[in-house]
Amino acid sequence: MNGTGQPAVGLTAAAATDSVRTGTSWWGSGWPGSVARLLLAVVLGYAGLVKMGDLAEAGRVAALYRIVPEDWAQLVGGVLPFVEVALALLLGAGLATRTAAMGAAALFVVYVAAIASVWARGLSIDCGCFGGGGTLSAGAERGYAIDIARDLVLLAAAVLLIRNPRTRYALDRWVLDPKER
Amino acid sequence: MDTATNMRAADAEVREMVHRRRRRRRALAVSLGAVLAVAGAALVGAGLVRATNTAPDEAPSRVPTGAAAGKAGLAASTGAVRVDLYLDYLCPECRRTEQALATAVQDLVANGGVSVVHHPVAFLDDRSRPAGYSTRAASAAACAADEGKFAEYSRILFAEQPPEQGPGLGEAELVAAGREAGITGATFERCVKEARYRPWVRYVSDVAASRKVALTPTVMVEGRRIDVTGPDPAAALARAVTEARR
Numbered sequence: 001m002n003g004t005g006q007p008a009v010g011l012t013a014a015a016a017t018d019s020v021r022t023g024t025s026w027w028g029s030g031w032p033g034s035v036a037r038l039l040l041a042v043v044l045g046y047a048g049l050v051k052m053g054d055l056a057e058a059g060r061v062a063a064l065y066r067i068v069p070e071d072w073a074q075l076v077g078g079v080l081p082f083v084e085v086a087l088a089l090l091l092g093a094g095l096a097t098r099t100a101a102m103g104a105a106a107l108f109v110v111y112v113a114a115i116a117s118v119w120a121r122g123l124s125i126d127c128g129c130f131g132g133g134g135t136l137s138a139g140a141e142r143g144y145a146i147d148i149a150r151d152l153v154l155l156a157a158a159v160l161l162i163r164n165p166r167t168r169y170a171l172d173r174w175v176l177d178p179k180e181r
Numbered sequence: 182m183d184t185a186t187n188m189r190a191a192d193a194e195v196r197e198m199v200h201r202r203r204r205r206r207r208a209l210a211v212s213l214g215a216v217l218a219v220a221g222a223a224l225v226g227a228g229l230v231r232a233t234n235t236a237p238d239e240a241p242s243r244v245p246t247g248a249a250a251g252k253a254g255l256a257a258s259t260g261a262v263r264v265d266l267y268l269d270y271l272c273p274e275c276r277r278t279e280q281a282l283a284t285a286v287q288d289l290v291a292n293g294g295v296s297v298v299h300h301p302v303a304f305l306d307d308r309s310r311p312a313g314y315s316t317r318a319a320s321a322a323a324c325a326a327d328e329g330k331f332a333e334y335s336r337i338l339f340a341e342q343p344p345e346q347g348p349g350l351g352e353a354e355l356v357a358a359g360r361e362a363g364i365t366g367a368t369f370e371r372c373v374k375e376a377r378y379r380p381w382v383r384y385v386s387d388v389a390a391s392r393k394v395a396l397t398p399t400v401m402v403e404g405r406r407i408d409v410t411g412p413d414p415a416a417a418l419a420r421a422v423t424e425a426r427r
Contacts, residue, residue: 055229056390060304063395070406071393078230079223086222096208096215103219135274176207 033097033167036157040104041092043154048084050131055081061128064135065114066121083107091161094170101161108155112148119144237387241380245323247331252381253388254298255326258290262425264297264418267389267399268335270318271305271349276339278398278409283336285415290332295422299331302386304397305345314349316382321355323378324369325362333362 026032051058058081059074068076087107090100115127124140127147165172240252249256254265266286268275289295301322303315318338325334337358343349350358352374359369372378389399400409402421411417 054307055226055233057307059230059390060395070395070399073395074230074234074390074393075227079226082222082226083219086219090215090218096211099212099215100219103215135272172211175211176204 030164030166030168033161033164034094034169036160037091037094037097037167037170039157040101040154040161041088043088044084044104044107045088045092047130048081048088051077051081051128052085053131057131058128061125064123064125064128065118066123067114067117094167094172095175097161097167097170097172098165101158101165105155105158105162108151108158112151112155115144115147115151233387234391234393237391238384241384243377244381245326245331245378246329247326248381249296249298251388253385254300255323255331257286257297257299257332258293258295260293260295262295262422263401263403264289264295264422265300265399265401265404266298267300267302267394267397267401268339269302269304269315269397270322270335270338270342271308271315271345272397273342273345274410275398276342278400278414279335279339281414282400282409282418285418287332289418289422294426299335300385300389300394301335301382302389302394302397303382304386308345309343309349310346311348314343316379317352317355317376318350319382319385320376320378321359321373323381324372325359325364327372328359328364328366328369330359330362330364334359334364337361 055078056074057077059077062068062077062080063070063073065073083103084107087100087104090096091104111127111129118125119141125135126140126143129147129150161167244252245255247255247257264286266282268279286297290297301319303313303319305315306313309315322331322334322338325331338350338355341350341354341358355373356370359373398409400407400414400418402418403425405421407417407421408414409417
């Protein structure tokens with residue numbers, strides 16, 4: 001797999017010692033990435049755990065979107081929380097950051113598309129993003145806008161990590177750059 | 182002099198290359214591990230869904246009069262063509278469907294040849310405050326079935342459907358609805374008060390979920406979903422039944 005976006009930049013940085021980095025700006029310091037990681041880990045972890053509490057409900061919410069056939073909705077609803085929590089753990093630990101961020105980005109793209117599609121079809125539902133969810137009688141559109149905006153912010157955080165997956169306090173540092181020299 | 186510097190530079194370059202290659206290999210391994218971990222988590226979720234779906238609890242010992250074969254519903258009539266109705270007493274769309282289909286279902290029951298099975302499911306328990314109105318209403322409806330008044334009682338519960346996120350109808354109101362449906366005697370009241378059919382409602386809901394019924398209202402003819410969200414659900418039902426009869 002040659003999916004590494006900017007191998008030249010990333011690997012030169014890998015070769016550099018940490019002391020070199022102290023000279024660069026805050027943006028290049030790895031701190032924004034750490035913040036992004038933490039944000040994604042907290043939101044995904046919370047969303048996943050809440051939904052795990054009631055998988056039947058999660059399946060029902062997935063069916064409400066009327067995107068996958070009802071027969072498959074329970075499976076989708078049951079699988080998503082576990083994927084979310086797995087990604088949250090990886091991002092929280094900073095392990096395989098780029099891969100995990102790609103997974104999270106894919107997830108948010110799907111979520112945005114799903115909500116947009118529901119909105120476009122004029123359905124009135126609560127997204128169930130953090131558990132619960134259901135049919136709404138009013139105020140659905142405002143909810144859609146907020147949900148999409150939130151997902152786009154999270155998507156941006158994931159993209160930031162894909163572009164520069166080297167962050168502070170990440171397990172990746174220990175695993176990928178052990179002190180061998 | 183010149184060659185020495187060159188050699189040192191080349192040396193460093195080689196070391197650098199080796200380091201990079203090692204790092205790339207490790208990064209690949211870690212990524213692969215991450216992908217596997219996420220896939221594993223997804224499998225756990227899928228496994229849990231399967232486990233809960235394929236094994237609904239055993240049917241409870243106490244089921245209402247008129248329970249269908251398999252006990253996961255109430256048989257209003259028996260016949261060659263099977264019609265299943267999955268409704269939740271708190272679901273607003275179910276109210277619309279019930280009212281649109283009431284006459285059509287009555288005709289199917291009266292004219293014979295069709296086995297109509299009602300599944301009073303409780304999917305929306307967390308949408309009342311306090312939670313659990315769907316279960317309370319469905320279990321009261323099962324009590325009404327004991328008195329032979331399920332259809333009448335259902336109609337009243339839907340007509341008086343409380344809004345979501347509210348407390349729902351209280352015990353006294355559920356009992357009063359029974360009197361409205363023509364139920365006399367104290368057995369019904371006792372049945373409602375002791376929530377006798379709560380386990381049965383749970384069972385009906387679990388079996389419905391295991392049949393991949395995730396949403397209410399769901400109406401099936403011979404196991405096939407029919408669209409009851411259109412302008413004329415009764416016509417859609419009649420058409421599906423006629424087709425199944427052929």
